[in-house]
Amino acid sequence: ENLQNLGVETILVEMADQVITPIDYEMATEIHKHLLSKGVKLCLGEQVVSFDNDQNKVVVKLKRGNSISTDMVIMSIGVKPDTKLAKNADLKIGETGAIYVDEFMQTSDENIYALGDAVESWHPNLDLKRFIPLAGPANKQARIVANNIVFGNHEKYAGTLGTAIVKVFDLSVGFTGLSEKFLQQKNIKCHSTIIHSSSHASYYPNATSLSIKGIFA
Numbered sequence: 001e002n003l004q005n006l007g008v009e010t011i012l013v014e015m016a017d018q019v020i021t022p023i024d025y026e027m028a029t030e031i032h033k034h035l036l037s038k039g040v041k042l043c044l045g046e047q048v049v050s051f052d053n054d055q056n057k058v059v060v061k062l063k064r065g066n067s068i069s070t071d072m073v074i075m076s077i078g079v080k081p082d083t084k085l086a087k088n089a090d091l092k093i094g095e096t097g098a099i100y101v102d103e104f105m106q107t108s109d110e111n112i113y114a115l116g117d118a119v120e121s122w123h124p125n126l127d128l129k130r131f132i133p134l135a136g137p138a139n140k141q142a143r144i145v146a147n148n149i150v151f152g153n154h155e156k157y158a159g160t161l162g163t164a165i166v167k168v169f170d171l172s173v174g175f176t177g178l179s180e181k182f183l184q185q186k187n188i189k190c191h192s193t194i195i196h197s198s199s200h201a202s203y204y205p206n207a208t209s210l211s212i213k214g215i216f217a
Helices: 025-037 084-088 135-151 180-185
Strands: 011-014 041-044 048-054 057-062 067-070 164-168 171-175 191-198 209-216
Touching (some): 025 041, 025 171, 025 209
Antiparallel strands (some): 191 209
């Protein structure tokens, strides 16, 4: 968005078939249309395989055989938990690949606590382990860990819904909880509905369009 607003031609290459993968595809298509309307070019379902130099240009080669010649590449390829220290300390690693902690944020060693982007969490309502590296949960976990270290284990972390919001040009995209595709991957039965409405009553000025998808497990 910032580059495009500065007049820099921008191409977004994404290995998945959509942007903002925590949300479902039907909602992401609205974002795709908006990005395209702002001049951002999308290469979805495409994978970068190599980078080459061509004089003063970077040539990005894609798996399907195409290539992009560009002045600058910004890589944003996700987050993985850094568990090297935990493994060296023989701490248990959870099923998500992040550090296992209990409800007190205590690791498999009772003398060691862990929190933040390196630990796995759980859904408050479903028995599901999740890896959600967000600042809000990390902040709450830090306060709980500090209190439990000082006063003993008496504060419990309730789990993470995964609430986040992001601005995409003129759109605000928010999500919380579990997506339909995630529940389907876990073989959890669910129902979903999509509502198209306005941000407030249409007879009141300056209403904006609003699309909401609700999933019920």
